[in-house]
Amino acid sequence: MSAGNKSVVVIGGGPGGYEAALAAAQLGAEVTVVERSGLGGAAVLTDCVPSKALIATADFMDRFSAAKRIGVHFDGAQVPGDQGVTAHIADVNSRILDLARAQSRDIAERLESAGVEVVQGAGSLLPDGRVQIVEGVDEVDSGEEPAPHDEDCEEAQARRELEADLVLVSTGARPRVLESAKPDGERILTWQQIWDLQELPEHLVVIGSGVTGAELAHAYLGLGCEVTLISSRDRVLPGEDADAANVVEEVFRRRGMTVLNRSRAGAVRREGDGVVVTLEDGREVQGSHALLAVGSIPNTSDMGLEEAGVRLSPSGHVEVDRVSRTSAPGVYAAGDCTGVFPLASIAAMQGRIAVAHSLGDAVAPLSLGKVSSNIFTDPEIATVGVSQADVDEGRVDARAVMLPLTKNPRAKMQNLQDGFVKIFARSGSATIVGGVVVAPRASELIFPIALAVANRLNVDQFSATFTVYPSMSGSLSEAARQLHEIAD
Numbered sequence: 001m002s003a004g005n006k007s008v009v010v011i012g013g014g015p016g017g018y019e020a021a022l023a024a025a026q027l028g029a030e031v032t033v034v035e036r037s038g039l040g041g042a043a044v045l046t047d048c049v050p051s052k053a054l055i056a057t058a059d060f061m062d063r064f065s066a067a068k069r070i071g072v073h074f075d076g077a078q079v080p081g082d083q084g085v086t087a088h089i090a091d092v093n094s095r096i097l098d099l100a101r102a103q104s105r106d107i108a109e110r111l112e113s114a115g116v117e118v119v120q121g122a123g124s125l126l127p128d129g130r131v132q133i134v135e136g137v138d139e140v141d142s143g144e145e146p147a148p149h150d151e152d153c154e155e156a157q158a159r160r161e162l163e164a165d166l167v168l169v170s171t172g173a174r175p176r177v178l179e180s181a182k183p184d185g186e187r188i189l190t191w192q193q194i195w196d197l198q199e200l201p202e203h204l205v206v207i208g209s210g211v212t213g214a215e216l217a218h219a220y221l222g223l224g225c226e227v228t229l230i231s232s233r234d235r236v237l238p239g240e241d242a243d244a245a246n247v248v249e250e251v252f253r254r255r256g257m258t259v260l261n262r263s264r265a266g267a268v269r270r271e272g273d274g275v276v277v278t279l280e281d282g283r284e285v286q287g288s289h290a291l292l293a294v295g296s297i298p299n300t301s302d303m304g305l306e307e308a309g310v311r312l313s314p315s316g317h318v319e320v321d322r323v324s325r326t327s328a329p330g331v332y333a334a335g336d337c338t339g340v341f342p343l344a345s346i347a348a349m350q351g352r353i354a355v356a357h358s359l360g361d362a363v364a365p366l367s368l369g370k371v372s373s374n375i376f377t378d379p380e381i382a383t384v385g386v387s388q389a390d391v392d393e394g395r396v397d398a399r400a401v402m403l404p405l406t407k408n409p410r411a412k413m414q415n416l417q418d419g420f421v422k423i424f425a426r427s428g429s430a431t432i433v434g435g436v437v438v439a440p441r442a443s444e445l446i447f448p449i450a451l452a453v454a455n456r457l458n459v460d461q462f463s464a465t466f467t468v469y470p471s472m473s474g475s476l477s478e479a480a481r482q483l484h485e486i487a488d
C-alpha cells in the first residue's frame with residue numbers, strides 16, 4: 001500500500017519516534033521528526049546504550065577476577081580489587097559518549113536517506129491538533145555539544161506550525177528526583193549525569209534497586225568501586241522473578257556490595273568530599289557519590305496535550321489503546337511517555353503499530369505476552385511471556401521446571417557458579433508459555449524459549465530439537481523434557 005498523500009509529524013526522536021518515522025517513510029508518507037536534543041533519544045544518548053556499554057567494560061574487568069579460578073595467573077600483574085588493573089572512568093566514559101553519538105548519527109543518516117525531514121526543536125500540540133515547533137536545541141545531558149545557534153537567535157528560535165494526518169507523541173521520560181535530594185551533577189547524580197564523571201567514585205551509594213539501580217550498582221562494583229545499594233523493598237529487583245532476583249542479590253553480596261533492604265532514602269546532602277544519605281528510619285549512609293535510580297517521569301507536561309483532548313493518566317502518562325491511539329483523533333503515542341512497558345523494543349513496536357494503523361496498513365495490536373526482556377547484571381536475567389507471579393496468583397494455569405545451571409556440563413567447564421533456567425508450560429496442552437534464564441548472556445539464551453512462546457510450541461516439540469553437546473541450551477531442552485514427565 002502507499003500513503004503518498006499522507007503527512008506524519010513525530011514529536012520525539014527516540015526509538016518510539018524514529019522507528020515510526022522510518023515505517024511511515026517506507027509507506028510513502030511525508031514525514032517530519034521534531035527532536036529537541038538528539039536523535040536516538042534518551043535510549044541512545046543517556047540510558048540504554050551508555051549503560052550497556054558501561055556494563056560491557058565492567059564485565060570485561062570481571063574476567064580478570066575470575067581468571068584464577070580457571071587456572072590463569074597474571075605473573076606479576078594484578079587483578080581488579082588489587083592495585084594494577086583499573087578502569088579509567090574518563091576513558092571509559094569518553095568511549096561510551098563517542099559510541100552513543102555515533103549511533104545517533106547513524107539514525108540521522110537512516111532518516112535522511114529515507115527522506116524524513118528532521119527539525120531540531122521542541123514540539124507541542126495546539127488545541128486544534130496542529131503541531132507547534134519552537135526551533136532550537138536543548139542541551140543534552142550526555143555532554144554532547146549543542147548544535148551552534150545563530151548569532152541572531154531570532155531565526156533559531158523560530159516557530160512553525162504543521163498540520164498532519166498522523167501526529168505521534170513519543171517524548172519519552174526523564175529521571176525522577178527526590179525533593180530532598182536534588183542532583184548537582186557532581187556528587188548527587190541521576191543516571192543521565194554519570195557519563196561526565198572524570199574520576200571513578202570511591203564509594204557509590206545507589207538509591208533504588210529496580211532494573212536501573214541494580215544494573216548500575218553491578219556495573220560500578222565491577223569497575224572497582226565500593227557500592228552500597230539502598231533497596232526500599234524486601235529484595236532487589238522487586239518486580240522480577242523472585243528466584244532470579246535472589247540469585248543476583250546473593251551474587252552482589254558475595255562480591256562485596258552492601259545491600260540495605262527495606263531501607264528508603266529520605267534525603268541526600270553533600271558533606272565535605274562526600275554525600276550523606278539519610279534513610280527514612282533515621283540511619284545515615286555515607287559515600288563519595290549518590291546515584292538516584294528511583295524511577296522516571298513522563299515528558300508530557302507543558303506541551304498542550306490535555307488541551308488538545310489527549311487524556312493523561314494520574315501519573316502523567318498518555319493513555320493509549322493497543323494500536324497506540326490516544327483519546328484525540330489523529331493523535332497517537334508510543335514509548336515511555338505511555339508507560340505501557342518502558343523498553344526500547346516496545347517503544348519501537350508501538351510506533352510502528354501507530355503508523356500502520358493510521359496509514360491503513362495491516363496491523364496486529366500490541367501484545368505484551370511475548371515480550372523478551374533482559375536485566376544486564378552478572379548473571380543476566382532474561383524473561384519472556386508468563387511469569388512465576390502469573391502462575392502463583394492463578395492468572396495462568398501452568399507448571400514450571402527450574403534447573404540449576406551448575407549441573408550443566410558446559411557451565412562447569414566455564415566455572416559458572418550461579419544461574420538457572422525455568423520454563424513454564426500450560427497444564428494439559430504442555431504449550432510453552434514463558435521462561436526465565438539466569439546466566440551470563442541470558443539475553444541470547446532466552447531466544448529459543450521466546451520462539452517457542454511466539455509459535456506455541458509444546459514441550460515435546462521443543463525437546464525433540466537437537467541441541468549442541470556440551471551447551472547451556474542443553475538445559476533448556478532438559479527442562480522441557482522434565483515438563484513432559486510432569487504433564488503425563
Ligand SMILES: Cc1cc2nc3c(=O)[nH]c(=O)nc-3n(C[C@H](O)[C@H](O)[C@H](O)COP(=O)(O)OP(=O)(O)OC[C@H]3O[C@@H](n4cnc5c(N)ncnc54)[C@H](O)[C@@H]3O)c2cc1C
Pocket residue numbers: 011012013014015016017034035036037038039040041042043044046047048049051052121122123124170171172173191212299303334335336337341342343344345346347
Ligand atoms: C538506565 C536505563 C537503561 C535502559 N536499558 C534498556 C535496555 O537495555 N533495553 C531496553 O529495551 N530498554 C532499556 N531502557 C528503557 C529505554 O531506554 C526506554 O524504554 C526508551 O528510551 C523509550 O524510548 P522513547 O522513544 O519512548 O523515549 P526516549 O528514548 O526517551 O526518546 C524521547 C525523545 O523525545 C525528545 N522529546 C521530549 N519532549 C520533546 C518535545 N516536546 N519536542 C521534541 N522532542 C522531545 C527527547 O529529547 C528524546 O530524545 C533503559 C532505561 C534506562 C533508564
Ligand SMILES: NC(=O)c1ccc[n+]([C@@H]2O[C@H](COP(=O)([O-])OP(=O)(O)OC[C@H]3O[C@@H](n4cnc5c(N)ncnc54)[C@H](O)[C@@H]3O)[C@@H](O)[C@H]2O)c1
Pocket residue numbers: 178207208209210211212213215230231232233238263264265266293294295296341342343373374375376
Ligand atoms: N535492561 C533493561 O531493559 C532496562 C534497564 C533499565 C530500565 N529499564 C526499564 O525501565 C523501567 C524502570 O526501571 P527503573 O529501575 O528505572 O525504575 P523502577 O520504578 O522500576 O524502580 C525504582 C525503584 O526505586 C525504589 N525507590 C523509590 N523511591 C525510593 C527511595 N526513596 N529510596 C529507595 N528506593 C526507592 C522503588 O521502590 C523502585 O523499586 C524498567 O521496568 C524497565 O522496563 C529497562
